[in-house]
Amino acid sequence: xxxxxxxxxxxxxxxxxxxxxxxxxxxxxxxxxxxxxxxxxxxxxxxxxxxxxxxxxxxxxxxxxxxxxxxxxxxxxxxxxxxxxxxxxxxxxxxxxxxxxxxxxxxxxxxxxxxxxxxxxxxxxxxxxxxxxxxxxxxxxxxxxxxxxxxxxxxxxxxxxxxxxxxxxxxxxxxxxxxxxxxxxxxxxxxxxxxxxxxxxxxxxxxxxxxxxxxxxxxxxxxxxxxxxxxxxxxxxxxxxxxxxxxxxxxxxxxxxxxxxxxxxxxxxxxxxxxxxxxxxxxxxxxxxxxxxxxxxxxxxxxxxxxxxxxxxxxxxxxxxxxxxxxxxxxxxxxxxxxxxxxxxxxxxxxxxxxxxxxxxxxxxxxxxxxxxxxxxxxxxxxxxxxxxxxxxxxxxxxxxxxxxxxxxxxxxxxxxxxxxxx
Numbered sequence: 001x002x003x004x005x006x007x008x009x010x011x012x013x014x015x016x017x018x019x020x021x022x023x024x025x026x027x028x029x030x031x032x033x034x035x036x037x038x039x040x041x042x043x044x045x046x047x048x049x050x051x052x053x054x055x056x057x058x059x060x061x062x063x064x065x066x067x068x069x070x071x072x073x074x075x076x077x078x079x080x081x082x083x084x085x086x087x088x089x090x091x092x093x094x095x096x097x098x099x100x101x102x103x104x105x106x107x108x109x110x111x112x113x114x115x116x117x118x119x120x121x122x123x124x125x126x127x128x129x130x131x132x133x134x135x136x137x138x139x140x141x142x143x144x145x146x147x148x149x150x151x152x153x154x155x156x157x158x159x160x161x162x163x164x165x166x167x168x169x170x171x172x173x174x175x176x177x178x179x180x181x182x183x184x185x186x187x188x189x190x191x192x193x194x195x196x197x198x199x200x201x202x203x204x205x206x207x208x209x210x211x212x213x214x215x216x217x218x219x220x221x222x223x224x225x226x227x228x229x230x231x232x233x234x235x236x237x238x239x240x241x242x243x244x245x246x247x248x249x250x251x252x253x254x255x256x257x258x259x260x261x262x263x264x265x266x267x268x269x270x271x272x273x274x275x276x277x278x279x280x281x282x283x284x285x286x287x288x289x290x291x292x293x294x295x296x297x298x299x300x301x302x303x304x305x306x307x308x309x310x311x312x313x314x315x316x317x318x319x320x321x322x323x324x325x326x327x328x329x330x331x332x333x334x335x336x337x338x339x340x341x342x343x344x345x346x347x348x349x350x351x352x353x354x355x356x357x358x359x360x361x362x363x364x365x366x367x368x369x370x371x372x373x374x375x376x377x378x379x380x381x382x383x384x385x386x387x388x389x390x391x392x393x394x395x396x397x398x399x400x401x402x403x404x405x406x407x408x409x410x411x412x413x414x415x416x417x418x419x420x421x422x423x
Contacts, residue, residue: 029073029075029106030073032071032074032107034070035072036070037070037143038054038068038070038145039054039145039147040053041063041064042066043066048112049112049114051066056145056146056147056148057147057150058119059149060119060126061120062120063120064117064118064120065117065119065131065149066116067082067114067117067133067145068114069114070110070112072109074100074108074111075102075106076101077099078101079137080098080113080135081095081096081098082094082095082133082135082136083095083133083134083136084133086124086131087130087131088371092124092131126366127149127365127366127368128366129151131147133145151360153192153352153361154192161419161420163205164204164238165207166234166236167238168203168207168240169197169207169239169241169242170209170241171197171208171210171241171242172190172212172221172242172243173186173187173188173189173211173242173243173244173245174216174245174263175188175244175245178266179267183244183245183246184353185351185353186298189298190210190242193296193356194208196360196363197240200364200419200420209228213264216263217264218263218265218274218275220263221276225284225288230287230289233289233290234290235289236291238291238294239285239290240296241285241295242295243295243297243298243299244356245262245263245298245299246261247261247300248301258272258278260275260276278301285331286327286331286332292330292332295334296335296359298359299344300337300338300342300343327404333405333416337354337355337356337399338355338399338400339400339401342397342398342399343397343399345399354388354391355384358388359384362384363418364421367379367380367384373420375418375421376414376415376417376418377414377415377418381401381407385403389401
C-alpha cells in the first residue's frame with residue numbers, strides 16, 4: 001500500500017500500536033501507573049514493545065522518530081493522543097484520540113503504545129531544529145519530550161525552482177590565501193552554495209560564476225562586477241552573490257578609515273590598494289541595471305583572523321569595531337555574518353562557517369516560519385540571526401548576523417521572496 005505524503009503517523013490496527021502482557025482479572029484492580037516515555041529511531045515489537053536506539057538526536061536522513069510510552073496495571077477505558085510540534089512552535093500533526101481499553105474488572109500488567117513521525121522524504125526533513133512531542137492521556141498532558149532534528153545541508157534534495165535564464169549567481173570562496181591565514185571551510189562552503197544557487201534559487205548553471213582561492217583576485221572580482229555582468233544581465237535579473245573569506249579594516253592613527261573584502265592576492269599592509277573597499281563593492285552592485293542583488297557575506301571586518309580562529313581553545317584576538325556601511329537602496333539587500341567588532345566564526349562540528357551553515361539550512365526550508373512553502377527575507381534573516389546567536393553564545397563567543405538595509409526601514413522589503421522550500 002503506497003504511503004501518502006501527508007500521512008505522518010502509523011495507526012493501522014490496534015495490535016500494531018499497542019502491546020501488552022496478559023490480562024489479569026481480580027476483585028480489586030491495582031492502581032494504574034505511567035512508567036515512562038521514550039524517543040527512539042526504531043521499535044522492537046513483541047508481547048511488550050521496547051524502543052530501539054533510544055535518543056533525542058535525529059537527522060533528516062532518519063526514516064522516523066518514534067514516541068513510545070509504557071504503563072503498568074492499566075485498567076478501564078482511556079484515549080491517547082500525540083501532538084508533534086515543529087521548531088517554529090506550530091502544531092505539525094495531531095493523531096486525534098485513539099482508544100486504549102481493558103475489559104471491566106480486569107487490568108493489564110504492562111502496556112506499551114507508540115506513534116511514528118516520518119522524517120526522510122517528508123516535510124519534517126525540511127524543518128531541522130528543536131522539536132517537541134506531547135502525549136495526552138484522556139486529554140490530560142501525560143508527558144512531553146524534546147528532540148532535535150539536525151539538517152543535512154550538504155545536498156538540497158531535489159530542484160526546488162525551475163531555472164530562470166535571467167538570473168545570475170556569483171560565488172566567491174577564499175580558503176587558502178596567498179599570504180594570509182586560511183579561512184576554515186570557505187572552499188567547501190562555496191562549492192555547496194553553488195549547488196544551492198542552482199537547485200534551490202533557480203539559477204542556470206551556465207549563469208553561475210565560481211571563483212575559488214587563486215581565481216578570486218581583486219582584478220577578477222572587480223572585472224566581473226564592473227565589466228562582465230553589466231554586459232550580460234537584464235533589467236529583470238536577480239543577482240545572488242556569496243562571499244566567504246577575510247574582511248579587514250584600514251586603521252590609521254587608531255581609527256578605522258574604511259573596510260575591505262580581502263581578495264586572494266590582498267596584502268594587509270597595503271589594504272587600501274589591494275583590497276576591495278566595501279563601499280565600492282556595494283556601489284558597483286547598486287550601479288547594475290537589474291531588479292535586485294542579494295548578498296550573503298560570511299566575513300568580518302574587525303581586524304581578527306575571522307574563521308581561521310577556532311571557536312574553542314584559541315585566544316580571541318583584539319577586535320576593532322568598524323563603522324557600519326549603510327545601504328540606501330533596496331536594490332541591494334545584504335545579509336552579513338556579524339555586526340560591529342565581532343568575529344565570523346567557523347562551526348567545526350559541521351565543517352562549515354557558522355553563518356553559512358544556518359544560511360544553507362534556512363534556504364533549504366528551515367526558515368519557512370509560516371509554512372507556505374516559500375522563504376522570504378524576513379524569515380531567512382530571523383532564522384539565521386537567532387540560530388547563529390544561540391550557537392555562538394553556547395560556544396562562549398558572540399556573533400549576531402545583520403541585514404542591510406534594515407528590513408523595517410523599507411516597506412515590503414522583508415516580504416521579498418528569495419527561495420522555495422526544497423522538497
